[in-house]
Amino acid sequence: MFRFAQPFTRVMLLLALVVLAVACAAPTAAPTSAPPTKAPVATSAPAPAATTAPAATAVPATKAPDPTKPAAAATNFRIAIGVDMDTLDPAGQTTTTVSNVVDYSAETLVTIDEKGETQPLLAKSWDVSKDGLTYTFVLQSGVKFHDGKAFDANAAKMNIERILDPDVKVGTRGPFMSIGKVEAVDASTVRITLKTPFPALLQAFSMTTSGMLSPTLIEKTAATYKNITQPTGTGPYVLKEYTKGAQLVFAKNADYWGKKPYYDTVTIRIVPEAATRESLLLANQVDAIILPPISDVPALQRNSAVKVITAPSNRIIFISINNTVKGLDNPKVRQALNYAVDKEAIIKSVMFSAGYELDAPMAPSLFGYCKVGSYAYDVNKAKALLKEANITAPLKLAFISPTGRYVQDFQASQAVAGYLKEVGVETDLKTMDWPSYVATITKPVAENTTNLHLLGWAPGFLDASQQMTFFSISQHVPKGLATHFYTNADVDKKIQAADAEIDAKKRAELYCDINKTIWNEAPVIFLWNQAFPIVHSAKVKNVTFRPNEKFYAIYAEPAN
Amino acid sequence: MLRYLQQRFIAALITLFGITIIVFAILRMLPGDPARVIAGLLATQEDVERLRVQLGLDQPMLIQYANFLGNLLRGDLGISARTSQPVLDEVMARLPATMQLAVVSMLIAALIGIPVGVIAATRRNSILDYILSIITLFGVSMPVYWLGLMLIVIFAVNLQLLPAAGNEKIESLILPSLTLAAFSIALIARMTRSSMLEVLHQDYVRTARAKGLRERGVVFRHALQNAFIPVITVLGLQFGTLLGGAVLTESVFGWPGIGLLMLDSIFARDYPVVQGVVFIFAAMFIGLNVAVDVLYAYIDPRIHYG
Numbered sequence: 001m002f003r004f005a006q007p008f009t010r011v012m013l014l015l016a017l018v019v020l021a022v023a024c025a026a027p028t029a030a031p032t033s034a035p036p037t038k039a040p041v042a043t044s045a046p047a048p049a050a051t052t053a054p055a056a057t058a059v060p061a062t063k064a065p066d067p068t069k070p071a072a073a074a075t076n077f078r079i080a081i082g083v084d085m086d087t088l089d090p091a092g093q094t095t096t097t098v099s100n101v102v103d104y105s106a107e108t109l110v111t112i113d114e115k116g117e118t119q120p121l122l123a124k125s126w127d128v129s130k131d132g133l134t135y136t137f138v139l140q141s142g143v144k145f146h147d148g149k150a151f152d153a154n155a156a157k158m159n160i161e162r163i164l165d166p167d168v169k170v171g172t173r174g175p176f177m178s179i180g181k182v183e184a185v186d187a188s189t190v191r192i193t194l195k196t197p198f199p200a201l202l203q204a205f206s207m208t209t210s211g212m213l214s215p216t217l218i219e220k221t222a223a224t225y226k227n228i229t230q231p232t233g234t235g236p237y238v239l240k241e242y243t244k245g246a247q248l249v250f251a252k253n254a255d256y257w258g259k260k261p262y263y264d265t266v267t268i269r270i271v272p273e274a275a276t277r278e279s280l281l282l283a284n285q286v287d288a289i290i291l292p293p294i295s296d297v298p299a300l301q302r303n304s305a306v307k308v309i310t311a312p313s314n315r316i317i318f319i320s321i322n323n324t325v326k327g328l329d330n331p332k333v334r335q336a337l338n339y340a341v342d343k344e345a346i347i348k349s350v351m352f353s354a355g356y357e358l359d360a361p362m363a364p365s366l367f368g369y370c371k372v373g374s375y376a377y378d379v380n381k382a383k384a385l386l387k388e389a390n391i392t393a394p395l396k397l398a399f400i401s402p403t404g405r406y407v408q409d410f411q412a413s414q415a416v417a418g419y420l421k422e423v424g425v426e427t428d429l430k431t432m433d434w435p436s437y438v439a440t441i442t443k444p445v446a447e448n449t450t451n452l453h454l455l456g457w458a459p460g461f462l463d464a465s466q467q468m469t470f471f472s473i474s475q476h477v478p479k480g481l482a483t484h485f486y487t488n489a490d491v492d493k494k495i496q497a498a499d500a501e502i503d504a505k506k507r508a509e510l511y512c513d514i515n516k517t518i519w520n521e522a523p524v525i526f527l528w529n530q531a532f533p534i535v536h537s538a539k540v541k542n543v544t545f546r547p548n549e550k551f552y553a554i555y556a557e558p559a560n
Numbered sequence: 561m562l563r564y565l566q567q568r569f570i571a572a573l574i575t576l577f578g579i580t581i582i583v584f585a586i587l588r589m590l591p592g593d594p595a596r597v598i599a600g601l602l603a604t605q606e607d608v609e610r611l612r613v614q615l616g617l618d619q620p621m622l623i624q625y626a627n628f629l630g631n632l633l634r635g636d637l638g639i640s641a642r643t644s645q646p647v648l649d650e651v652m653a654r655l656p657a658t659m660q661l662a663v664v665s666m667l668i669a670a671l672i673g674i675p676v677g678v679i680a681a682t683r684r685n686s687i688l689d690y691i692l693s694i695i696t697l698f699g700v701s702m703p704v705y706w707l708g709l710m711l712i713v714i715f716a717v718n719l720q721l722l723p724a725a726g727n728e729k730i731e732s733l734i735l736p737s738l739t740l741a742a743f744s745i746a747l748i749a750r751m752t753r754s755s756m757l758e759v760l761h762q763d764y765v766r767t768a769r770a771k772g773l774r775e776r777g778v779v780f781r782h783a784l785q786n787a788f789i790p791v792i793t794v795l796g797l798q799f800g801t802l803l804g805g806a807v808l809t810e811s812v813f814g815w816p817g818i819g820l821l822m823l824d825s826i827f828a829r830d831y832p833v834v835q836g837v838v839f840i841f842a843a844m845f846i847g848l849n850v851a852v853d854v855l856y857a858y859i860d861p862r863i864h865y866g
Binding site for chain 2: 080084085086087092094095166169170171172173174177227229243244245246247269270271272273275276277279280282283284285433434435436438439440442459460478479480481
């Protein structure tokens, strides 16, 4: 009779116990916000070869805060981003937001400001020889890595040589391939000799890829040489804790050589869902977020508790046209497609104003940009151009678009398809997941079945050369990523000349000239320069941006 | 019992072997070049090729599979193509969070679902039964994504009571586990109700009532015990689903679990991680099924194995 009650109760009890055990074992190890009162922690201890990183790994702080000072409540700045870290090794960077996080700890020789201009960072000055083949960097003095090692010419040399080492996984090695030799002239002077002139090299040194790490990590014999998990650099913040998929906690670098930031700690939370990031901000659980749901941007702009920054970025969005397809090989047809699309209307109604209509084949923040024209919406002109090109039967085009890769990408493609239909161009728009998409658009010309596809291009750094590779014949897929097969030998020659031109003024003029040709020949449907929305609480200030889809909040502080 | 477990163990090994083949094959049938996806769009062709060799993707398919299986037998799940970290580390860094969420959700589902089902069954066709039926109908049909966001807006943004995301505090568990449990609560309640209704018409229930037992005794000692077998089955299956199907909940609440790792890895075509996660889940699911079977015998003495 009582047999039943017992097992049933036992099962439930067992369940309850399991739950309790699991709940208690929860990673409740929230970082203690109180500053350590202990004496300075081992300044000499290098970051261990943390190849087997468990849930969280920690780096010893270089120095604990002064114990004699009254322990004021530690201040913490919280920001939510959407992607988890793939690698914390600067050299391995391929994702802008991950680089943005690494920038807290690892610094580069030069950096860019809000306008995209090159500014000194770890190099306080530089000199380029007349022939453009020798770069001499004078380094800041008194700079130390988080593990106490001094940053000097030797450290810089080791880091640069590491980027060139084919054994190391480097995401964007291309811009550094012109480097032939790196020498430490003296403790604070590095001389780089190039194999061929590459005037954009200075800018390339602003990429997180060339972030300087402690020699302890990158010594060729070190276990971490190929696989770095701790960005032990010279930056204003030291990585204290990284919980995979959840968050990174940085602590202020007490020994920082430059201007010291306000906040004692910075917590970067990983929250993939845009609506949740927005909620975190509105609930006051973070101070700033990037990329809110784009459709909520107008409402956020009306909300006085938060401030919205729609930062211009380096990314241009366009519909790539297969220039080899019959009909599309005629520039008039491609111009017609450009005139057929009302960019302004799409930006307003589909993009929620998070974009700036293109007036050149590159973003305005790039060196070498010049405003060249506009394809203002004009159905009649589009139709007339199609007629001139002898397109009598309606064009039927295969059109594909990613979903969720760029702001409102698929929605924008749908709108474009609608506009194209107005001028008698029929498309069958399809979407697919990103890896399949990349595989489809990078097929060699003979197997390439797409006629139109939406794509975004963000140059590795803000120089026209990084955009021009997209229009070079040598970069046609599958060799490179010129997915449109646009072929103009003259443009190609001019690109090569501009890429190698040492005189900056002349170089800018050369690019401007190429911009005009490309714009007129319209290898793609030019759409917009995508904005990068950052939203922060009105209670904080100095949250700003860099025009390469990065937020810049190192010097954030309370608004009053 | 021991022989039974032995048999199940051998069957499990065969199943797992089959799973390795299926996962391996399906992943490679997906379009998309892992080397290109991982290297990024701006990588040079040379770097992509170099990465392909480093990842072993230049090798023939059979060799790749043999390597995978050989490493697996040595307990090595390989190195993540995306993060260059051991797959086992990547998984173990996230498994506790997923387990925690699944177990708590399961408990909430059982503690709410079973009583609701019993009440609905004993008050059959009453207003209460109808109300509970409607609520459970909502529970099974509500999209997880929408429910999660609604809970966040109400409890985190408007009432400012609970964390909107993350898992660093114990109260962080509340919203995601409720969201994840919603479907299971409804399913378990409906299962319990129908199973109870069947049992309540049995002769032994009438006998129990006839000999003057109080209704509560009849329901809990006689009916529920016998109605429990199908409920246990659902509980077991649901737990498996909760472990694997938490992707949306994890994504909405930024919960650092396996679901998100899986998603990131599929989109990066990170073969080793996807293979590893699927394998571990398969092993857990099989283990769970055996556990449920053993539980049957424990709850219902009429069931014997051997």
